[in-house]
Amino acid sequence: MKRLAVILGLALIGTTAFADDDDDDGNGHYWPTAVSDRDYYDNGEPPAAKVELGRHLFFDKVLSGNFNISCASCHHSLTDTGDGLSLPVGEGGAGLGVTRDTGTGSDAVHERVPRNAPPVFNLGAREFEVMFHDGRLAVDPTQPQGFLSPAGADLPAGLDNVLAAQAMFPVTSGTEMAGQPGENPVADAAAAGDLPTIWALLADRLRELPGYVDLFQAAYPDINDPADITYVHAANAIAAFEASAWRADNSPLDRFLRGERGAMSQSARKGMRLFYGRAGCGGCHAGSFQTDHNFYAIAVPQIGPGKGDGVSGHDDFGRERVTGLRSDRYRFRVPTLRNVALTGPWGHDGAFGSLEAMVRHHLDPVVSFEAYDRSQVTLPFREDLDAIDFLMHDDELARAEIAEACELRPKRLRERDIRALMDFLHALTDPASLDLRHDVPKSVPSGIPIFD
Ligand code: HEC
Ligand code: HEC
Helix, strand or coil: CHHHHHHHHHHHCCCCCCCCHHHECCCCCECCCCCCHHHEHHHHCCCHHHHHHHHHHHCCHHHCCCCCCCHHHHCCHHHCCCCCCCCCCCCCCECCHHHCECCCHHHCCCCCCCCCCCCCCCCCECCCCEECCCCCEEECCCCCCCEECCCHHHCCCCCCCHHHHHCCCHHHCHHHHHCCCCCCHHHHHHHCCCHHHHHHHHHHHHHCCHHHHHHHHHHCCCCCCHHHCCHHHHHHHHHHHHHHHCCCCCCHHHHHHCCCHHHCCHHHHHHHHHHHCCCCHHHCCCCCCCCCCCEECCCCCCCCCCCCECCCCCECCECHHHHCCHHHCCEEECCCCCCCCCCCCECCCCCECCHHHHHHHHHCHHHHHHCCCHHHCCCCCCHHHHHHHCCCCCCHHHHHHHHHHCCCCCCCCCHHHHHHHHHHHHCCCCHHHCCCHHHCCCCCCCCCCCCC
């Protein structure tokens, strides 16, 4: 084993430039390999005109049924590509980040969005083949369009990658962007499950805005006439923007892996050894982006309105919703841990309000689950919404099932080990991600104000 380790170590010299004891925690666990341009679509440099188009679309409320919410409302540059809330406030709300409210009068939101808005860092890396907390969208070469998705045969051809395929969906959700039936034609099509009509209606809107026609023509040589614009072009551009703006691979860990030995503090290096060794994190949070892209049940408390599962309809069965397998109940995707210190609240439903609470949960999941402190959620107050936030967590039967399903074994770590682990997680922050204000366009072609 040791000999094999030495050979592997030697094979790595040159590309990763290290070969001393730090490579190895003594148990044969190896550090991940350094990330490079090759790991990203377009070698990390999507065409500039496409990125520019995508940047405007991402921040433009023109893509929502009622012209009142953009992608950025839930994935904002000022809130580290999330929204800072446990559960987002969708169409009908007003304001940004933790100041966002649930709206007023007949426009007010109908429910909370049932899952936490994930960060969008590094999703332009090819290895992110699975999208959403339950993986309901994924690369699948056996499908005619190349992706398995909730749209089935309705998903159009011509999508550049799975990130572009993802951008087809938020606009089809009544709660997130489309609105309620009766409010606008996009919402009506959404309520009827007619996705092609939604995409066609949005393309019609874009064609009528001269500012967009110019941006589309600059980005795509095959667009000669406004009539050539489709929502697929829009989705591909949005993905190019996300991939380019939020690539984040210059953290202390990256620099360390590229051979800069002093980039990580001694404590962070100790945390790294624990992470890939005794603490067992690297088993699931594997590879260069700290995820094996797989699904596990780790007893994160269930909060919010849920996805319509269970007797009450307020549960969220996670991966089972996609595979139909009972054994996948309460399994959620292993998230990347890049920039994780910035991307709270944590967990698929934002149940944890501090990174440390999330990490400690992993060390003794069922005990942490039972002792869960609900005051740590960040959710804008509204009496009727609040009333169902903890319905599942107060349900003895559901609780027993979530605890029973947990696949994560308790780990005993000393306090100073936990501190080192935290230091390692902080070493996954790319300093360039600390201030993303420059991503925000000054205005968008629809003329709709960008800020609420
Ligand atoms: C109302 C809030 C909201 C809006 C608006 C919104 N999203 Fe999201 N986004 C979410 C939530 C919540 C999820 C996770 C849903 C799930 O996993 O079931 C998500 C998931 C994603 C993901 C997948 C990330 C991953 O790691 O799997 C991407 C990428 C993304 N959104 C991009 C976009 C784009 C592009 C738009 C605009 C076209 C958009 N979002 C609009 C809330 C929002
Ligand atoms: C059995 C697989 C597994 C192991 C081992 C594991 N995790 Fe996780 N981790 C997950 C899953 C699954 C989630 C998402 C759970 C959810 O959203 O409900 C997660 C979520 C997280 C998050 C929250 C990320 C976010 O963006 O919300 C952090 C931080 C984290 N893990 C750190 C660790 C650390 C540190 C260790 C080692 C002590 C560890 N994990 C071990 C599976 C694992």
